[in-house]
Amino acid sequence: MATTKAYAPASIGNVSLGFDILGAALAPIDGCLLGDWVSISDAEEFQLSVDGRFADRLPAGTENNIVTRCYNFFQDALAKEGKTKLSISMHLHKALPIGSGLGSSASSIVAAFYALNEHAGSPFDKDSLLLMMGELEGQISGSIHYDNVAPSYLGGMTLMTGQASPVALILPSFDDWYWVACYSGLSVSTAAARSILPQHFDMATCLTFGRQMGVFVDALYRGDKTLAASVMTDVIAEQHRKSLLPHFDEARDFANAQNGLAFGISGSGPTVFAVADDLASAQAIQTWLNDNYIQNEDGFSHVCKIDKAGTRVVSE
Incomplete structure (x- = not known):
């Protein structure tokens, strides 16, 4: 049974001076993973399982989980492109607290879309995926912005362009900070x-x-x-x-x-x-x-x- 597991790091949105247009991904120096991950396995029908330190804080019901929404959105995107839909189950490991300011929803969304795209053979490019990620993030926060999804997905410090392509640019950063x-x-x-x-x-x-x-x-x-x-x-x-x-x-x-x-x-x-x-x-x-x-x-x-x-x- 084919399985794909993706990890998406936590992030700092705004980085103080860049409201909605700057973000930075985080990697603890002790080597631990600070972020969520999503696993996908081939299955006859869709199911979602969840575990992790903050799993009990998520909305009740599979249909209310943002990962399920990512799955539905991705399936629709495949259909629009004339591609075969996936037959899978998904698992979310929720390691980031909700409403923390660490890009918690973004981490789940990014890990889900990345894993879905990888499992499907990468039918969508980076900008297409980022637009999907921003759309789903907007459903949580009330407005579409990329200052968490972009750094979590691309890594580094990112500057949002306000364009459909490229959605974000990776900026230099200081390795000794x-x-x-x-x-x-x-x-x-x-x-x-x-x-x-x-x-x-x-x-x-x-x-x-x-x-x-x-x-x-x-x-x-x-x-x-x-x-x-x-x-x-x-x-x-x-x-x-x-x-x-x-x-x-x-x-x-x-x-x-x-x-x-x-x-x-x-x-x-x-x-x-x-x-x-x-x-x-x-x-x-x-x-x-x-x-x-x-x-x-x-x-x-x-x-x-x-x-x-x-x-x-x-x-x-």
């Missing part, structure tokens, strides 16, 4: 976190946003770490969303005191991230976050690098 990601254990709905944002921003804010993005991308390509870090501030969402995150300001202050290069909200939160250019600082920040930012037993933290591999087939 450590990314501390800490999930507090609380849950923040992406749709709710978007609803508290203003519908319009003043000219000064828009100019700052555009200037920071331009400087950041230029600094990445020139390898200017100091300049890149200096513009990693969020002028769009953070001032509104940090009220949903207990101890956010104290966490930022501590990270800054430990020579942190940047500190911000991962996606819609409540996960926060800090960037450091030495392991000792990263570990000190992680220890403080473990002791002061985590709110319950669901919380966790990891010191990471950027995951440049993205989604990939893994062995059973």
